[in-house]
Amino acid sequence: MRVAMYKVGIVGGTGYTGVELLRLLTRHPDVSLEVITSRGNAGTAVADMFPSLRGRLDLRFSEPDRDTLAACDLVFFATPNGTAMKLVPDLLASNTRVIDLGADFRLKDLSVWSDWYKLEHACPEWVEQAVYGLPELNRAAIAEARLVANPGCYPTAVILGYLPLLESQLIDPEHLIADAKSGVSGAGRQPQQHTLLCEANDNFKAYGASGHRHLPEIKQGLSQIAGGEVGLVFVPHLVPMTRGMQATVYGRLRTSDTDLQALYERRYADEPFVDVMPAGSHPETRTVRGTNMCRVGVHRQPGSDTAIVLSVIDNLDKGAASQAVQNMNLMLGLPETAGLDDIAVLP
Ligand SMILES: NC(=O)C1=CN([C@@H]2O[C@H](COP(=O)(O)OP(=O)(O)OC[C@H]3O[C@@H](n4cnc5c(N)ncnc54)[C@H](OP(=O)(O)O)[C@@H]3O)[C@@H](O)[C@H]2O)C=CC1
Numbered sequence: 001m002r003v004a005m006y007k008v009g010i011v012g013g014t015g016y017t018g019v020e021l022l023r024l025l026t027r028h029p030d031v032s033l034e035v036i037t038s039r040g041n042a043g044t045a046v047a048d049m050f051p052s053l054r055g056r057l058d059l060r061f062s063e064p065d066r067d068t069l070a071a072c073d074l075v076f077f078a079t080p081n082g083t084a085m086k087l088v089p090d091l092l093a094s095n096t097r098v099i100d101l102g103a104d105f106r107l108k109d110l111s112v113w114s115d116w117y118k119l120e121h122a123c124p125e126w127v128e129q130a131v132y133g134l135p136e137l138n139r140a141a142i143a144e145a146r147l148v149a150n151p152g153c154y155p156t157a158v159i160l161g162y163l164p165l166l167e168s169q170l171i172d173p174e175h176l177i178a179d180a181k182s183g184v185s186g187a188g189r190q191p192q193q194h195t196l197l198c199e200a201n202d203n204f205k206a207y208g209a210s211g212h213r214h215l216p217e218i219k220q221g222l223s224q225i226a227g228g229e230v231g232l233v234f235v236p237h238l239v240p241m242t243r244g245m246q247a248t249v250y251g252r253l254r255t256s257d258t259d260l261q262a263l264y265e266r267r268y269a270d271e272p273f274v275d276v277m278p279a280g281s282h283p284e285t286r287t288v289r290g291t292n293m294c295r296v297g298v299h300r301q302p303g304s305d306t307a308i309v310l311s312v313i314d315n316l317d318k319g320a321a322s323q324a325v326q327n328m329n330l331m332l333g334l335p336e337t338a339g340l341d342d343i344a345v346l347p
């Protein structure tokens with residue numbers, strides 16, 4: 001039996017990504033969950049709020065406290081944007097590693113970040129040192145990082161969809177189109193009118209078509225792969241399901257004779273969490289529900305010069321919490337797949 005070695009904490013344990021982290025970390029073989037914060041529920045037993053954890057986790061929510069958190073080897077922030085940046089410098093100074101599930105450290109250009117997030121950054125000096133936590137792109141840097149910026153859900157699905165095509169320079173990087181759909185849990189647990197059952201159920205709509213805050217994040221990731229600026233149109237949509245996300249990405253091919261299926265199979269052959277489906281497949285969100293898997297399907301229509309890639313993830317998992325655990329495994333030198341062997345529940 002392996003002994004739990006690393007102490008971890010979560011700031012913001014009552015949101016959807018927080019409770020997903022709780023589920024994953026409670027049964028992770030190599031970590032011990034020491035701290036879970038909630039200002040509004042300090043003192044409440046975690047299992048009283050989340051009965052799914054009854055008998056599995058004996059811990060109470062506490063107020064965020066610097067010293068308690070600094071006693072952890074690694075702390076996750078599952079908090080609204082603009083929260084982590086206020087506590088991160090103190091934790092890093094105490095040699096505690098940090099993974100921020102929010103967007104405080106994702107964008108390297110701080111003026112772009114301020115424009116989209118309407119905030120002034122509290123620790124700009126750490127932004128440059130933060131590593132963007134997409135293992136398929138930055139695995140070696142994540143393993144050395146003290147601060148990881150966990151990617152947003154849409155950026156994860158879109159970047160993994162485009163990665164082999166852009167890396168091999170097979171498509172025109174100036175004319176990329178990503179059309180994406182998310183389940184409602186992507187909007188978080190805070191009550192909002194548009195996430196009410198009567199508003200979201202039996203309904204379908206686009207939003208952010210004139211610009212969404214994930215646009216600069218996706219462009220930054222795609223530019224890193226392409227080795228230069230990219231042109232991207234990105235339109236997100238809300239679908240009436242709880243979890244799941246599909247990004248359908250399009251790229252104008254520069255040559256017509258490439259075997260796209262073979263390209264994707266080759267690029268992702270050694271990736272434990274990207275599954276290239278057989279040629280002609282249409283991956284479904286339910287096949288990745290509650291897992292860290294991204295499933296992709298690669299298509300080209302007869303006579304067309306456009307590659308179409310379908311990329312599905314669970315927005316709360318590969319799009320947030322389980323990707324954070326994958327990053328934690330890399331940062332702590334643990335097996336990358338530890339605690340991440342879930343199989344989706346069907347139907
Ligand atoms: N939902 C999704 O699919 C995805 C979400 N994310 C990101 O993950 C983060 C969390 O999202 P989600 O779980 O939906 O969040 P919620 O907004 O539902 O939950 C926020 C949590 O943070 C705590 N919190 C709020 N303000 C503060 C503060 N100032 N200091 C300390 N704790 C605070 C809250 O507890 P309390 O107020 O009681 O302290 C609560 O536990 C966000 O940045 C989000 O953008 C990323 C990818 C996907």
Ligand SMILES: CC(=O)N[C@@H](CCC(=O)OP(=O)(O)O)C(=O)O
Pocket residue numbers: 101102103151152153154182183184185186187188214236238
């Ligand atoms: C369906 C839905 O509302 N999704 C959220 C994105 C998910 C998310 O929280 O991403 P960040 O971590 O970057 O904030 C949105 O469009 O705002």
